[in-house]
Amino acid sequence: MKFFINQRHLGNKGVTLIETLIAVGIFILISLGLFAVYEVFGKLYNLGGANFTAVGGGRASLTSVSNLTAQAYRALSSRTVNGVNYASGSSTLVLQLPAIDSTGKTIDSAWDYAAFYVSSTNFYRSLETNAASARVGGLKLLSNTIVNVNFSYDNVDFTQVRKVTAAVTTTAVENRVPVTSSASEQIFLKNY
Numbered sequence: 362m363k364f365f366i367n368q369r370h371l372g373n374k375g376v377t378l379i380e381t382l383i384a385v386g387i388f389i390l391i392s393l394g395l396f397a398v399y400e401v402f403g404k405l406y407n408l409g410g411a412n413f414t415a416v417g418g419g420r421a422s423l424t425s426v427s428n429l430t431a432q433a434y435r436a437l438s439s440r441t442v443n444g445v446n447y448a449s450g451s452s453t454l455v456l457q458l459p460a461i462d463s464t465g466k467t468i469d470s471a472w473d474y475a476a477f478y479v480s481s482t483n484f485y486r487s488l489e490t491n492a493a494s495a496r497v498g499g500l501k502l503l504s505n506t507i508v509n510v511n512f513s514y515d516n517v518d519f520t521q522v523r524k525v526t527a528a529v530t531t532t533a534v535e536n537r538v539p540v541t542s543s544a545s546e547q548i549f550l551k552n553y
């Protein structure tokens with residue numbers, strides 16, 4: 362008994378070299394496309410982080426300046442704070458603050474002193490507290506991304522200053538791309 366196989370129904374069960382090369386080429390193109398999307402979103406994520414650093418550094422600095430300036434009795438022309446002499450000017454602010462107790466009430470005839478200043482790209486707050494004060498003194502780094510700090514006063518006579526304007530510019534760099542943020546605020550001395 363002989364079996365005849367119908368050649369028409371068998372068809373090719375293998376894959377030709379051309380089909381393999383086309384499939385590999387399509388796979389490579391899809392892989393490169395996915396990698397490019399991954400790369401772009403990675404860079405966007407990093408730039409977002411740099412933006413967060415720049416904006417956050419400037420905002421935290423201004424918040425600290427604003428909080429203490431609003432509580433200040435006077436802006437001082439100069440003062441020794443924690444053993445270092447500071448003079449108020451365009452990049453330095455020296456404040457005399459009423460000392461406060463643990464409930465936030467002022468202590469009569471007791472003073473705390475604060476100095477805000479720039480050193481290189483760092484912005485610091487130095488706070489010298491009275492022994493009875495509830496404030497925590499010492500040196501605090503407010504931002505390490507500072508490009509420029511500018512303080513201006515509503516009067517050249519520091520005994521008459523009632524308003525301080527603080528402007529801060531910060532920059533963070535990601536993949537050689539600088540991200541810059543600027544902010545300013547006018548602060549009135551409430552205890553003047």
